[in-house]
Amino acid sequence: MVFSRDTEIGLVTAAALVNTLGAEEDRLSTLADLDAFVTHWEFTGALRRDDAELQGVRALRPVLRGLWAAxxxxxxxxxxxxxxxxxxxxxxxxxxxxxxxxxxxxxxxxxxxxxxxxxxxxxxxxxxxxxELDRLRVCAGEDCADLVVDLSRNRSRRYCDSGCGNRANVAAYRARKAAS
Structure with missing residues (x-):
């Protein structure tokens, strides 16, 4: 995942809005065009459905194009x-x-x-x-309550940075040695 879904949708929708101003024709020239765009892209919230709203949306297109091209x-x-x-x-x-x-x-x-x-x-x-809330943990070390943020690719981090992992590994090694 490069972007969150809402970011992807925001980018795709912004591009679609800018793209309504085609080289040959403006596909956002009427209130019906605006209604169709809003419906297609599933925008929510209050709609005035007046010329000022249409002109405001149309005025946004060159601003977004400028940011997109920068x-x-x-x-x-x-x-x-x-x-x-x-x-x-x-x-x-x-x-x-x-x-x-x-x-x-x-x-x-x-x-x-x-x-x-x-x-x-x-x-x-x-x-x-x-x-990704599962990446927020408490250290698995004995007698440790430090918080851990697991940023590993395989989501395997269990210990804090205070040496708890090393202590657990040494204890496990000694237990194996004592059992043999």
């Missing part, structure tokens, strides 16, 4: 951030301090605990959205 991540990020800001969304795509692109949903001057809580919540939201 090869510079700074340009795309700025465009994404502008769309989010215009919509009054809180998440922001940022890159700073040697970190590549990631989400921020709090102002940079928010209290550290708040920023940490929000970043953890956003990461957990992705785990939930990805259906």
């Amino acid at each position: 090869r510079d991540p700074d340009v795309v990020a700025a465009g994404v951030n502008a769309l989010l800001t215009d919509a009054r969304a809180l998440p922001q795509l940022v890159r700073h301090d040697g970190w590549d692109w990631h989400w921020h949903a709090t102002p940079h001057d928010a209290p550290l605990a708040t920023r940490m809580a929000v970043e953890a919540a956003m990461a957990l939201a992705d785990v939930v959205r990805g259906g």
Whole structure:
């Protein structure tokens, strides 16, 4: 899985929307066209079904095309951030301090605990959205309650980074030696 399903659908739908503005004809020129598009792509939520709504959707197409065609991540990020800001969304795509692109949903001057809580919540939201909650565990080491995030390909990580795995392996080795 390269993207989550909703991301894939969002990309396919954005492309389809931009593609309604064909080289030969505009396939989103009437309210009936808009209704057909909304129905086909299963958009939910309130619909005004008026000319202002149609013109707003049509105006979005060149913006999306520009973002789609841009090869510079700074340009795309700025465009994404502008769309989010215009919509009054809180998440922001940022890159700073040697970190590549990631989400921020709090102002940079928010209290550290708040920023940490929000970043953890956003990461957990992705785990939930990805259906990967089974990757969040408690260490299998005896007398250890540390949390483990299993990022292994085969989902086999059972121990924390505090040496519990080594201790379990040594104990198993000694038990085998004692039994022979």
